[in-house]
Amino acid sequence: MRIWLARSAILIAALGLWEAVARGANPLLYVPPSAALPALGRLLTLQSYPDLLADMALTLREILTAYALALTAGLACGAALGLNRLVGRAYGPLLAALYAVPAVVWYPSLMLFFGLDAASKIAFGFLLGFFPIALAVLAGVRQVNPHVLAVARAFGARPAFVFTRVMVPSMLFTLVGGLRTGLALAVIGVIVGEILGSKAGMGALINHAYGLFRTADYVALVLVTLVLIVGSDALAVLVERRARRWTE
Amino acid sequence: MTAETARARWIQAASGLVLLSVWEGASRAGWVDPLFVPAPSAVAGALREVGGAALSGLGETLAKTAVAYALSVAVGVPLGIAIGSVRALRQVLSPFVTALYGMPKILILPWIVLLLGFGTAPAIVYGTIHGLFPILVLVAGGVRDVDEHLVKVARAYGASTWQLYWKVLLPAIVPTVVAGMRLGVVFCLLGVLVVEMFAGVRGMGHVLGSLANGFRAAELFAATALVSAASIAAVLGLDHLSERLSHWRG
Amino acid sequence: MSDDLIVVDGVSKRYVTSSGPVDAVHNVTLAVSAGEFCTLLGPSGCGKSTLLGMLAGLVTPDGGRVLVDGRPVTNPDPRRVATVFQDPGLFPWRTALENVEFGLEVQGVARERRRAVATGLLGPLGLAEFARKYPRELSGGMRQRVAIGRALAIDTPIVLMDEPFGALDEQTRVLMGEWLLEIWRRTRKTIVFVTHSLGEALALSTRVVVMTARPGRVKCVLDLPMAHPRLMESAELVALRAKLWSEIRDESLRALQ
Numbered sequence: 214m215r216i217w218l219a220r221s222a223i224l225i226a227a228l229g230l231w232e233a234v235a236r237g238a239n240p241l242l243y244v245p246p247s248a249a250l251p252a253l254g255r256l257l258t259l260q261s262y263p264d265l266l267a268d269m270a271l272t273l274r275e276i277l278t279a280y281a282l283a284l285t286a287g288l289a290c291g292a293a294l295g296l297n298r299l300v301g302r303a304y305g306p307l308l309a310a311l312y313a314v315p316a317v318v319w320y321p322s323l324m325l326f327f328g329l330d331a332a333s334k335i336a337f338g339f340l341l342g343f344f345p346i347a348l349a350v351l352a353g354v355r356q357v358n359p360h361v362l363a364v365a366r367a368f369g370a371r372p373a374f375v376f377t378r379v380m381v382p383s384m385l386f387t388l389v390g391g392l393r394t395g396l397a398l399a400v401i402g403v404i405v406g407e408i409l410g411s412k413a414g415m416g417a418l419i420n421h422a423y424g425l426f427r428t429a430d431y432v433a434l435v436l437v438t439l440v441l442i443v444g445s446d447a448l449a450v451l452v453e454r455r456a457r458r459w460t461e
Numbered sequence: 462m463t464a465e466t467a468r469a470r471w472i473q474a475a476s477g478l479v480l481l482s483v484w485e486g487a488s489r490a491g492w493v494d495p496l497f498v499p500a501p502s503a504v505a506g507a508l509r510e511v512g513g514a515a516l517s518g519l520g521e522t523l524a525k526t527a528v529a530y531a532l533s534v535a536v537g538v539p540l541g542i543a544i545g546s547v548r549a550l551r552q553v554l555s556p557f558v559t560a561l562y563g564m565p566k567i568l569i570l571p572w573i574v575l576l577l578g579f580g581t582a583p584a585i586v587y588g589t590i591h592g593l594f595p596i597l598v599l600v601a602g603g604v605r606d607v608d609e610h611l612v613k614v615a616r617a618y619g620a621s622t623w624q625l626y627w628k629v630l631l632p633a634i635v636p637t638v639v640a641g642m643r644l645g646v647v648f649c650l651l652g653v654l655v656v657e658m659f660a661g662v663r664g665m666g667h668v669l670g671s672l673a674n675g676f677r678a679a680e681l682f683a684a685t686a687l688v689s690a691a692s693i694a695a696v697l698g699l700d701h702l703s704e705r706l707s708h709w710r711g
Numbered sequence: 712m713s714d715d716l717i718v719v720d721g722v723s724k725r726y727v728t729s730s731g732p733v734d735a736v737h738n739v740t741l742a743v744s745a746g747e748f749c750t751l752l753g754p755s756g757c758g759k760s761t762l763l764g765m766l767a768g769l770v771t772p773d774g775g776r777v778l779v780d781g782r783p784v785t786n787p788d789p790r791r792v793a794t795v796f797q798d799p800g801l802f803p804w805r806t807a808l809e810n811v812e813f814g815l816e817v818q819g820v821a822r823e824r825r826r827a828v829a830t831g832l833l834g835p836l837g838l839a840e841f842a843r844k845y846p847r848e849l850s851g852g853m854r855q856r857v858a859i860g861r862a863l864a865i866d867t868p869i870v871l872m873d874e875p876f877g878a879l880d881e882q883t884r885v886l887m888g889e890w891l892l893e894i895w896r897r898t899r900k901t902i903v904f905v906t907h908s909l910g911e912a913l914a915l916s917t918r919v920v921v922m923t924a925r926p927g928r929v930k931c932v933l934d935l936p937m938a939h940p941r942l943m944e945s946a947e948l949v950a951l952r953a954k955l956w957s958e959i960r961d962e963s964l965r966a967l968q
Contacts, residue, residue: 219553242575302465303472313696314689315651317658317666321673322685326497401565408567409658423571435568440563608911614800617767618814628816633802707838709804709845 252429280336291350334406342399349391353384499679507679518668529588537596545604591652603637734926746783750916754966814865887968895901
């Protein structure tokens with residue numbers, strides 16, 4: 214109970230501080246909550262940006278496409294590396310090494326190749342989301358207890374059965390964590406791509422507001438984008454819980 | 462080296478060679494547009510040409526990253542220890558920390574640039590923010606995972622609170638702190654690069670951006686390879702350090 | 712009695728668990744004189760570890776009090792009491808030698824002196840060649856010996872041991888018991904030893920306190936004045952074993968339920 218009170222106090226204090234500091238300062242740079250809320254209202258009623266829904270839809274499409282690609286490639290690669298020991302040992306370190314490179318270095322190359330359209334954002338989102346998924350599948354496949362597999366086979370189970378009923382459940386836990394991280398990163402990839410340069414999408418709108426010093430609109434756009442992101446993660450958590458219950 | 466490792470190395474080398482040959486062959490045969498996919502030989506040549514500018518850009522970026530990194534570690538580690546070890550702090554602050562950690566920081570980048578302009582400051586500030594959270598979260602987690610029995614033993618031998626921190630907690634979390642620092646390097650570098658791409662006049666991010674805008678594919682590939690190599694080197698260095706400091710873990 | 716080094720006076724301890732309150736120990740009274748090897752014997756969950764925790768100053772009794780050397784125990788007192796736990800609890804980042812030094816380090820003893828004391832102990836501990844090894848390189852028995860060395864290094868009049876050999880195999884247990892007796896004879900310390908093993912109690916102690924199942928109370932106290940080392944097959948010990956077993960059998964059954 215006290216914890217809840219302390220948290221609320223911190224939240225209220227933070228909002229209060231924001232309001233106090235931003236009120237007297239340059240309105241082009243500082244937007245207090247009292248100015249942000251009306252801007253949010255204008256945004257949601259499509260006054261400040263009439264094409265908001267189209268841009269939101271585009272961003273969501275990019276995210277879904279990027280994630281679908283990351284999922285497919287990640288599952289395939291992770292499984293291939295995990296199931297075949299030699300291949301895993303050959304290419305596993307490569308995967309880990311690439312993970313040590315900040316992904317944004319690839320973005321200019323993607324922009325060169327795909328231009329400023331949705332394709333480069335999808336490609337970047339895919340790139341970001343791919344690694345955690347592949348690595349999680351790899352780790353998951355590797356950590357399946359070989360004894361459990363041996364027992365299953367000793368009972369005469371066929372390979373397909375072994376895979377679906379024995380391997381998948383035992384690695385689901387590691388897997389699902391990686392899938393969730395993959396989604397979060399795919400989302401970030403798409404949004405970073407959009408903000409670094411795009412013609413449409415939430416990131417483009419944010420850039421537009423920033424460029425014109427429409428700071429209140431910028432804050433509103435950021436809030437809406439945050440809701441989108443939190444929403445997608447909440448969805449992922451729901452799916453994760455469902456998946457857990459399904460395997461227990 | 463075991464037989465298996467040797468074979469793995471063979472496969473790595475062989476596939477690398479095959480990839481390069483196919484790539485070079487395809488470029489020479491005209492199957493790929495050199496505007497978008499330059500030949501490996503062109504990339505190697507470009508490395509020499511653009512090398513100077515790229516290296517100075519890299520130096521800029523690494524300098525900013527170093528400052529941001531120092532700040533992230535200086536703030537992230539003590540804060541992580543505090544949040545991890547003081548139960549009240551942890552319980553009250555954890556949702557805030559999780560929320561801030563999970564939020565894509567890119568969303569506040571335009572505002573930071575509005576505030577601080579186009580120079581070095583936004584890169585350092587943003588890089589610090591980017592690297593701070595993974596370090597904090599990892600260190601706090603490491604503190605929580607310290608074996609409670611060890612704390613009990615230390616108390617039984619009369620250790621004061623200060624001694625508990627200094628003689629038990631800190632040595633116990635060294636591997637975790639190093640792991641956090643390893644992660645932090647990549648995050649800080651990433652933050653700095655993003656700022657340089659978004660609104661930079663100097664630094665590797667800007668170099669990559671302008672090469673892309675100018676459709677100078679070979680130079681872009683070369684510069685990208687350079688930055689990647691630097692990052693991998695930094696991480697490998699920290700990995701090595703991590704092994705030296707965690708040898709007791711077994 | 713005036714030469715009682717440890718006095719436990721009507722202590723009780725209740726824990727609140729997720730399934731309701733649990734009385735670990737209820738109204739326990741006993742006394743230990745200097746130089747004794749006193750064993751607390753009882754089934755699992757009879758509160759012997761809780762009682763030892765109270766002697767160590769790590770657990771505060773809800774009722775009653777614990778006196779060591781005439782003084783009430785409120786906090787761990789490393790000048791009077793040293794503790795060895797079932798889990799050796801060695802610090803993995805310290806070598807065997809550095810682990811043995813730990814207690815002295817906490818008390819601010821100078822480095823040369825610490826080193827000398829610890830090194831001097833390693834010989835009798837049988838660990839002279841392992842001084843620079845890390846815990847992960849040592850076997851279970853060796854780790855426990857290091858833990859005992861750590862306790863001996865601070866040279867307290869009382870040493871508490873909570874099932875220190877519990878995680879070891881049979882043969883190692885017997886050997887460690889013999890070794891411990893040797894140390895006890897040489898140092899003349901007061902040892903309070905917790906175990907659930909009858910054999911161990913009979914082989915080592917000068918006095919056995921049998922505890923009931925939860926909530927733990929003192930069921931009976933047996934004196935074992937026989938000399939060491941003991942011939943377990945002697946008529947006297949066989950009879951004592953039977954007596955102990957009859958006392959403890961019911962308690963063990965109760966604990967199983």
